[in-house]
Amino acid sequence: xxxxxxxxxxxxxxxxxxxxxxxxxxxxxxxxxxxxxxxxxxxxxxxxxxxxxxxxxxxxxxxxxxxxxxxxxxxxxxxxxxxxxxxxxxxxxxxxxxxxxxxxxxxxxxxxxxxxxxxxxxxxxxxxxxxxxxxxxxxxxxxxxxxxxxxxxxxxxxxxxxxxxxxxxxxxxxxxxxxxxxxxxxxxxxxxxxxxxxxxxxxxxxxxxxxxxxxxxxxxxxxxxxxxxxxxxxxxxxxxxxxxxxxxxxxxxxxxxxxxxxxxxxxxxxxxxxxxxxxxxxxxxxxxxxxxxxxxxxxxxxxxxxxxxxxxxxxxxxxxxxxxxxxxxxxxxxxxxxxxxxxxxxxxxxxxxxxxxxxxxxxxxxxxxxxxxxxxxxxxxxxxxxxxxxxxxxxxxxxxxxxxxxxxxxxxxxxxxxxxxxxxxxxxxxxxxxxxxxxxxxxxxxxxxxxxxxxxxxxxxxxxxxxxxxxxxxxxxxxxxxxxxxxxxxxxxxxxxxxxxxxxxxxxxxxxxxxxxxxxxxxxxxxxxxxxxxxxxxxxxxxxxxxxxxxxxxxxxxxxxxxxxxxxxxxxxxxxxxxxxxxxxxxxxxxxxxxxxxxxxxxxxxxxxxxxxxxxxxxxxxxxxxxxxxxxxxxxxxxxxxxxxxxxxxxxxxxxxx
Numbered sequence: 035x036x037x038x039x040x041x042x043x044x045x046x047x048x049x050x051x052x053x054x055x056x057x058x059x060x061x062x063x064x065x066x067x068x069x070x071x072x073x074x075x076x077x078x079x080x081x082x083x084x085x086x087x088x089x090x091x092x093x094x095x096x097x098x099x100x101x102x103x104x105x106x107x108x109x110x111x112x113x114x115x116x117x118x119x120x121x122x123x124x125x126x127x128x129x130x131x132x133x134x135x136x137x138x139x140x141x142x143x144x145x146x147x148x149x150x151x152x153x154x155x156x157x158x159x160x161x162x163x164x165x166x167x168x169x170x171x172x173x174x175x176x177x178x179x180x181x182x183x184x185x186x187x188x189x190x191x192x193x194x195x196x197x198x199x200x201x202x203x204x205x206x207x208x209x210x211x212x213x214x215x216x217x218x219x220x221x222x223x224x225x226x227x228x229x230x231x232x233x234x235x236x237x238x239x240x241x242x243x244x245x246x247x248x249x250x251x252x253x254x255x256x257x258x259x260x261x262x263x264x265x266x267x268x269x270x271x272x273x274x275x276x277x278x279x280x281x282x283x284x285x286x287x288x289x290x291x292x293x294x295x296x297x298x299x300x301x302x303x304x305x306x307x308x309x310x311x312x313x314x315x316x317x318x319x320x321x322x323x324x325x326x327x328x329x330x331x332x333x334x335x336x337x338x339x340x341x342x343x344x345x346x347x348x349x350x351x352x353x354x355x356x357x358x359x360x361x362x363x364x365x366x367x368x369x370x371x372x373x374x375x376x377x378x379x380x381x382x383x384x385x386x387x388x389x390x391x392x393x394x395x396x397x398x399x400x401x402x403x404x405x406x407x408x409x410x411x412x413x414x415x416x417x418x419x420x421x422x423x424x425x426x427x428x429x430x431x432x433x434x435x436x437x438x439x440x441x442x443x444x445x446x447x448x449x450x451x452x453x454x455x456x457x458x459x460x461x462x463x464x465x466x467x468x469x470x471x472x473x474x475x476x477x478x479x480x481x482x483x484x485x486x487x488x489x490x491x492x493x494x495x496x497x498x499x500x501x502x503x504x505x506x507x508x509x510x511x512x513x514x515x516x517x518x519x520x521x522x523x524x525x526x527x528x529x530x531x532x533x534x535x536x537x538x539x540x541x542x543x544x545x546x547x548x549x550x551x552x553x554x555x556x557x558x559x560x561x562x563x564x565x566x567x568x569x570x571x572x573x574x575x576x577x578x579x580x581x582x583x584x585x586x587x588x589x590x591x592x593x594x595x596x597x598x599x600x601x602x603x604x605x606x607x608x609x610x611x612x613x614x615x616x617x618x619x620x621x622x623x624x625x626x627x628x629x630x631x632x633x634x635x636x637x638x639x640x641x642x643x644x645x646x647x648x649x650x651x652x653x654x655x656x657x658x659x660x661x662x663x664x665x666x667x668x669x670x671x672x673x674x675x676x677x678x679x680x681x682x683x684x685x686x687x688x689x690x691x692x
Contacts, residue, residue, distance in 0.1 A: 057083070057168040058156035060116065062148040063129065066136050069212035073116070073144055075172055080205030081114045082194050083168040084187065087159045089122045090135035091440065091481050091499070093367055093385050093422050094181045095163040097341065099139055100318060101184040106143060109191055114209040117145040120154035122162065123467060123481055125499035131527070134549045138223045138256055140279075143211050155577045160688065161672050167191075170198045170205070179689050180670045182343055219551045220263075220270050222256030225295040226370065226425075226484065226530035227546050227553060228312070230262075230327065231302070250553065251312060251327075252546070253294045253530075260294065260314065260325065267544065267553040274330045281319045281339045286330030292318035296370030296426075298380060300395070308395045310335070313380055315368040322360075322368060322382065322393060336360035336399045341367075342387055344406050360399040365391070370484075372426035374434050376449045377402075381434060383423040390415075390423065390436075390447065403447060403454060407611075407648055408671050410441040410463050415454035420445070421464060425484035425496065425530070435493050437482040442467040444485065444495055444506055459493075459506050460518055463615065465644055465673055469500045469520075477518035479504065486531035488558075489541060494521065496528040496545070503528060503545060503556065521558065526550035578675045582682035583638040588612065588623070588645075589687045590630040594653040611648040619643035619678075634686075636678050647672045647688060 057075055065072055075083075086102065088095035106115050117136075121127045126135075127149040136145050148154055157166050158177075165183060167176040167190060176190055198204035230248040249271055250263040259275030272286065280290030296315030305311050310324030310333065321337030342364040366386025371393075374381045379392040381402065389404030403415035411419035423445075425437030436445040443461020447454055460474050468478035482504075484496030492507040502523045508516040521543070530546035543556040590610060606628040614620040623634035630649055648671045672688055 055174045057166075057172050057174050058153070060085075060118070060146050061152045061156070062118070062146040063150075064147050066133060066145040066147065067141065067212060067214065068144045068210050071210065071212075073146075073210050075168075077210060078114055078116075078168075079172060080170050080203065081209060082109070082112055082170060082191055082198075082204075084113060084115045084191075085118050085153075085157065085166040085168065086115060087118045087120055087154055087157070087162065087164040087166070089120060089126055089162050090132070090139065091123055091126060091422075092162045093440075096139060096318075097181045097367070097386065098163045098165070098183075099141065101181065102187070103142075105184065105188055105191065109195070110209070111206045112195055112204060113191055114211075115143040117141055117143060118148050118153050118157075119145055120148045120151045120159065120162075123499050125480060125501075131549070134223075134527070137214065138549075142213070143209075151577060160674060161670060167194075169194055170203045177689065220268075221252060221254050221261060221551045221553075223254075223548050223551065224261075224530070224546050224553070225253040225255045225548060226297050227252045227532050227544060228297045228299050229532060229534070230299070250532075250544075251297060252553070253297050253314065255293045255295055255317070255548075256551075258291045258293060260291070260297075260312075263553070267555065272330070274325060274332065279318075281316075281321060281334065283323075283333050284331070286332070289330075289332035291316050291323065291332075294323070295424075296368065296383070298371040298373055301373055304395065309333075310395075313371050313393075313395070315371045315382065317367050317369055317385075320365040320367060320386070322365070322371065322399070334361065335395070335397075336363060336393055337365040337368075338362055340364050342384075344387055357397055360393065360397050363399050365399070369422075369424045370426045372428055372434065374428055374432070376432040377454075381426060381447075383426050383436065385422045385424055385439075388420040388422060390420070403456060408440065408464070409646070410438070410443055410445075410458060410461060412445075412456050412458055415447065415456060418456040425482065427485040427487050427493070429487045429491060429493075431491070435485045435487065437485045437495065439481045439483055439498070440464060442479040442481055444479065444482065444493060459508075459516060460495075464646075465615070467499075469497070469502065471504075471518050471520055473515050474506060474518050475515035477506075483529040484531045484546070486533045486543070488533060489535055494531050494533070494543060496531050498527050498529055498548075501525045501527065503531070503543065522556055525554065578642070578677045579686075580677050580679050580682045581636065581686060582684045583636055583678050583680055585684065586634045586636055587685045588632045588634050588647070589685065590647070590649040591687055591689050592630060592649070592651045594651075599653060607652040609648075609650040611646075613646045615644045615646065616640065619645070619676075638678060638680075640678065642675070642677050645672075645674045645676055645686075647674065649688070 161179045165178045169175045232248045252261045254261045258279045262271040274286040275291050279292045282290040295317045298313045311327040312325040314323040316323045320341050322335045324333045324335045368382045369385040370383040379394050382391040387406045388408045390402045392402045393399045404420045407419045408421045409419035421440035423436050424439045427435045434447045438445045444459045447456050467480040470478040479497050480499035482495050483498040486494045495504040497504045503521045505519050526547045527549035528545045529548040532544040534542040541558045545554045608630045611626045619640045621635040621637050
């Protein structure tokens with residue numbers, strides 16, 4: 035029987051306009067950055083409107099915010115960007131948390147709070163991030179999923195300005211954005227902290243009299259700087275960085291960072307040789323910076339300030355290609371760094387492309403683990419899938435523990451004679467999260483950002499979106515899944531942890547409470563077991579799409595960007611990976627193949643589930659006269675909640691925009 039298709043959207047280039055469709059009204063719980071006023075499409079008539087569907091946990095969404103800053107500044111009198119916040123996690127639906135995120139990420143445009151995904155559904159969004167462009171007359175003219183559309187958006191805005199200025203339908207002037215009142219605190223959305231050693235002869239920290247050691251160094255992401263605090267965790271000693279967003283080397287007053295997150299103290303025996311004492315993951319600058327604590331000198335050690343875009347031809351520079359290989363290598367949102375003795379190098383959590391990298395400190399940075407696909411897959415490091423790894427800590431046994439935030443997981447990497455391998459201690463996948471203690475294979479976290487190893491070898495977890503500190507204890511005999519408990523609750527987005535052991539054996543945990551702009555000290559109980567809690571399990575709640583039982587045709591629509599064509603110089607230019615949760619949902623059609631279309635056979639006995647689809651398409655400049663064409667690998671991941679019904683649509687179409 036013929037059945038109507040489910041069409042999610044159409045892939046278009048900026049020059050290929052969608053059919054004339056009126057934009058839907060902007061409906062949600064409320065507005066931010068408008069001075070308390072609601073905004074309607076009628077209020078925006080005469081402006082070019084760019085709707086940015088985002089959620090603040092998503093690194094790709096944060097990349098888009100950065101991509102749009104320059105466009106927003108250049109066209110502020112004709113372009114209104116509206117952030118439509120459509121949350122993935124339960125915590126992100128909290129209006130207080132959303133307001134903090136808008137402040138944290140310096141969002142300088144109106145934001146619609148869309149916790150029920152009402153406007154998300156009206157615009158057929160199916161992936162974070164999604165951009166929709168509405169012309170000055172209120173018609174949708176472009177629909178783009180994923181990141182990397184800065185150039186296409188710029189071209190389209192210029193075209194629309196020319197077209198509607200000529201028609202008299204473009205109105206210049208201020209938009210509805212109203213800046214919030216500024217606040218002043220010593221720390222602003224701090225991310226991680228490390229304890230600096232006592233004075234060592236160089237006289238660069240502390241006076242050596244405090245029994246807890248030297249001062250604290252904090253990655254003060256919201257102030258784009260590093261802050262040195264006295265041993266009490268409150269008193270300001272000095273600030274390294276001017277406080278202005280940027281990528282500038284130099285002394286503490288002129289150096290600039292952009293949302294630094296991770297910090298690692300260099301092993302004492304290497305400091306003189308390497309010439310820096312602390313390694314910094316400077317996240318939005320896509321760089322690693324070195325800090326010499328004696329005088330606060332900041333130096334860029336790795337990353338050229340440009341984002342590693344998956345599939346771009348100049349992404350990876352071979353190790354040893356040049357003395358400055360690390361400085362020339364593109365990186366992607368490094369979030370944390372840790373020295374791993376078993377590898378003899380620093381390991382970098384490269385959140386932006388779901389990988390781990392190694393850095394030797396001397397000028398070489400290399401891809402260490404992860405395929406750049408987002409998800410939870412264990413095994414050999416080269417085959418592992420990560421999802422926005424954001425926190426690192428090394429155990430006494432040399433194992434590297436990872437807070438893998440988007441799969442709400444605690445994972446590990448260890449070196450073996452056959453190469454590095456990865457495993458998972460806690461976590462189920464991209465769409466499963468919650469606050470559940472007990473057996474580790476059944477326990478749930480919610481977007482953790484930090485980890486620390488406790489004296490007994492167990493692992494403390496900054497369970498960020500649960501506002502909690504959790505503890506994972508391996509099974510005593512090494513058999514079984516281990517156990518998860520809760521050590522503390524009621525914290526404001528804990529993102530970093532620091533363990534301190536006193537002479538009497540007492541253990542303190544310093545918690546970086548990012549959304550409270552402070553460092554909080556927790557005295558851990560003598561028995562580290564913690565409480566067993568179960569606050570429930572959650573799955574990402576998005577509108578469910580009905581599809582038919584039996585055979586369903588999956589079609590990924592790809593149109594190369596203007597001036598580009600499919601790139602098949604080195605083999606097939608496309609790739610399609612399909613899986614399902616639960617796996618029994620698919621009787622046939624799962625797996626990895628070349629064509630961007632596939633027939634799926636759905637199990638009529640499994641009525642609901644999620645289809646996981648990853649599509650890739652390589653394109654490059656079409657002009658044969660260009661000697662070195664610019665190439666790009668377009669990639670998008672979808673998790674499509676589906677309900678299998680008799681007589682439902684027999685086609686599923688997804689956009690992969692060039």
